[in-house]
Amino acid sequence: MAELMTVNAATILCVDDEANQLVLRKRLLENAGYRVLTADSFRSALVTFEANAIDLAVVDYWMRGGNGVQLASELKRHQEDLPIVILSAYSELPGETIGIADAWITKGGASQTLLAKIRELLARAVVRSPQNVRCARRSKPFLDI
Amino acid sequence: MxxxxxxxxxxxxxxxxxxxxxxxxxxxxxxxxxxxxxxxxxxxxxxxxxxxxxxxxxxxxxxxxxxxxxxxxxxxxxxxxxxxxxxxxxxxxxxxxxxxxxxxxxxxxxxxxxxxxxxxxxxxxxxxxxxxxxxxxNRELEQRVVDRTEELRQSESQFRSLANSIPQLAWMADPDASIFWYNQRWYDYTGTTLDQIRGRAWRSLVHPDHVIEVMAGIERCWGMDEPWEDTFPLRGKDGSYRWFLSRALPIRDANGSVVRWFGTNTDITERKQAEEALVKAERMAAMGRLAGIIAHEINNPLEAISNAFYLLREHSSLNQDARRYAQLAQEELARLAHITKQTLGFYRESKQVVAVPLSELLDNVLELQSRRLKLNGIGVEKHYQTQGLIQGFPLELKQVFLNLIGNAVQAMPDGGRLRIRLQECSQAGSGKQGIRVAISDTGMGIRAEYAKRIFEPFFSTKEAKGTGLGLWISKGIIQKYEGTIRFRSVRLGGGNVTCFSVFIPAFTAVQSPEITAALMA
CATH class of the missing domain: 3.40.50.2300 (Response regulator)
Incomplete structure (x- = not known):
């Protein structure tokens, strides 16, 4: 796998309150060459986000202490270009997710679906801002939550 | 002196x-x-x-x-x-x-x-x-008799015109519960004459499944001179049954003894159907919620298992054989995920208008019907001349085409040809640009006498199977898009060809769906 750990490996924040799922998803993404940070709650996700430069977030829709859409809009408020994938175990997502997440994926599908979507979103982000300027954009202070 | x-x-x-x-x-x-x-x-x-x-x-x-x-x-x-x-x-x-x-x-x-x-x-x-x-x-008495007779005649005639003008069926019976008079609506609805249904002979019009219970109830009430009430189907002159709420009151003289019974039968078929539709809708909504919960509980572990097998299969320590097993497991998992999505796929409708490609939507409906298409031996011909992009709500549009294609499939129990044509065109009259979807079948056709009624609520030719709401709802949805829905059924060669044609303007200011997601299912 070492050859996949390229110099420009993107950092992905993975948020899910189910430990098994989180571990497996982390390995899946790491195997695909990404640097993966995990959080198992709404609050720890924000803490990790604040402390690290994140290129993309994969967020579970249904979590204890706040759903994925709320987390996504919170993350977007601080970094509006951050690509966000929302995962849902429901067959389809409620209407309010439209316009907040960049993609949403129904759980239970093939692993490749998630990988393909992440590749696509990151490629788009690179085209938009080739000089990785994500830290500069982080201008708004965090709210105390 | x-x-x-x-x-x-x-x-x-x-x-x-x-x-x-x-x-x-x-x-x-x-x-x-x-x-x-x-x-x-x-x-x-x-x-x-x-x-x-x-x-x-x-x-x-x-x-x-x-x-x-x-x-x-x-x-x-x-x-x-x-x-x-x-x-x-x-x-x-x-x-x-x-x-x-x-x-x-x-x-x-x-x-x-x-x-x-x-x-x-x-x-x-x-x-x-x-x-x-x-x-x-004596003369005065005779005059009074004449006067009273006239009054009675007038009040009798007023009573009859009243009894004939009420929307209910009405009747009168002797103290021994033998009916001697019915209003005109009785005869109009049942197509009978007084001689055919005099006394207790009307029991022949009560649905056979109810007749014993109804007669027992009526004898019990009339034996005790108590008001009677019951709900049961009565046969009309066309042979079909409608539900009636039936009531009878004893009319007493000054001494309190019953001199006659006055009864009515109120047609509650539509109320009953509406109630049943509501119950069904509530049941569907409950099922939808339940399906959502089950889907959630299945999809979560399914995701973990899928990822685990993916990682397993990619794992460097695995030999060829083990990798093959992991792949088989993945394939079966994919099948499981597909079934979950198909059977538990109760959508939640979005609140905003989205671009809906009708071609995809039609394919999706055909996939849902694929088992029945195969079972009935129906060949499908698709003539898509466009992707058919319109602005709207996918779920309610899907409901429309699920109804139309579902009807077509049901009309061909012994096989046939289902043809779906999708084209861009402009609406005759308004000149609006839009998409036309034509769904034709070679099934049993639609009888001319039903032509005017098929879009009415609760009209169904499918007996117990249909709610009679499908086409009515479909028409309502299409009208909301300022579109039209029409049909033609013609005899052609040895069979029938029935074609439903739906026109939807490409751009309309369509409102959010009023019809609940549950009814759509």
Whole structure:
């Protein structure tokens, strides 16, 4: 796998309150060459986000202490270009997710679906801002939550 | 006496002196006294006026008393007029008999005893007065009977027109629960005559599944003179059954005993269907929620397992055999995920209008119907000349085409051809640009007499299978998009071709779906 750990490996924040799922998803993404940070709650996700430069977030829709859409809009408020994938175990997502997440994926599908979507979103982000300027954009202070 | 109206007393004698003395004797009675000196004069009085008592001398010149009595009696009006003969000769038994034969009422012999004469005349005068009063009373009674009969006739006719104007079926029964009258709606609905459904014969119109229970209920209530109420289907003249709420009330007389029953039957078919549709919708909504929860509980572990197998398969330590097993497991998992999505895929509708490619939507509907298409041996022809992009809500649009394609499939139980054409066009009349979807089948066709009704709510040709709401809802949805939905059914060769054509403008200011997601399922 070492050859996949390229110099420009993107950092992905993975948020899910189910430990098994989180571990497996982390390995899946790491195997695909990404640097993966995990959080198992709404609050720890924000803490990790604040402390690290994140290129993309994969967020579970249904979590204890706040759903994925709320987390996504919170993350977007601080970094509006951050690509966000929302995962849902429901067959389809409620209407309010439209316009907040960049993609949403129904759980239970093939692993490749998630990988393909992440590749696509990151490629788009690179085209938009080739000089990785994500830290500069982080201008708004965090709210105390 | 003075309080009574006086009656007329006719005194007949050829001797004026005698008349004067009778007059003197009878004056205290206070009646009206008429004097005649001959039989002829007496007859003239009788014809002109109503006489209570005729007091006459038997022996008179020209016409004697008996002859006069005969003449009086001949006239039907005077057959009951009292006659008192005064006889100056000695009255033999023969004379008396002769008098009675002529219908005479009484005799007085001379010399006349004033008290006796007064007493006898007074009795007859009183009798006459009583008779007159009785006749008057009789006439009044007869008039009252006539009046009441007319009132009754009027109230009966008012009742009938009322009973015929109410929307219910109505009827009346004897105290023994035997029906003797139905309103016109009964006959119109059932197509029967009174003779066919008189008494208890109407039971033949009650649905066979209900008849025993209905009859038992009615006998119980009517046996105890208690109001009756029941709900059951009654057969109409076309042979189909509709649900009626039936009620009967006992009508009692002043003593409280039941003289008749008045009953109505109210058609509650549509209310019942609406209630059933509501119950069904609620059940579907509950199922939707349940399906959502189950899908969530299945998809979560499914995701973890999928990822685990993916990692396993990619794992460097795995040999070829083990990798093959992991791949098989992945394939089966994919199948499981697909089934979950198909069976538990209760959508939640988005609140915003989105671009809907009708081609994809139609393919999706065809996939849902694929099993039945295969089962019925139906060939599918797709002629998509465009992607068919419109702005709208995918779920309700899917509902429309699920209905139309579902109907087409059901119309071809023994196979056939389903053709779906998708093209861009402009609406005839308005010239609006839009998409036309034409769905044709070679099924059983739609009978001409149903053509006007198929878009009505609760109209179904599928008997128990259909709710009768599908096309009605579909039409409502398409109208919301300012589109149109039409159909044609023609005989062609040996079979029928039925085509439903839907036009949807490419851009409309369509409102959010009013119809709940549950009804859509």
């Amino acid at each position: 003075s309080s009574h109206p006086p009656v007329k007393i006719l005194m007949v004698d050829d001797q004026p002196g005698k008349l004067l003395s009778y007059e003197a004797i009878l004056a205290p009675l206070g009646e009206q006294l008429l004097k005649a000196t001959s039989g002829r004069e007496a007859l003239e009085y009788l014809l002109k006026t109503d006489v209570a008592v005729v007091l006459m001398d038997v022996s008179m010149p020209e016409i004697d008393g008996y002859q006069l009595a005969d003449m009086i009696r001949e006239h039907p009006r005077f057959q009951k007029t009292a006659i008192i003969f005064i006889s100056a000769v000695h009255l033999t038994d023969v004379d008396r008999l002769k008098g009675y034969e002529r219908g005479a009422v009484d005799y007085i012999s001379v010399p006349v005893i004033p008290e006796l004469l007064r007493a006898k005349v007074s009795v007859f005068a009183e009798l006459h007065r009583k008779t007159l009063q009785l006749e008057k009373l």
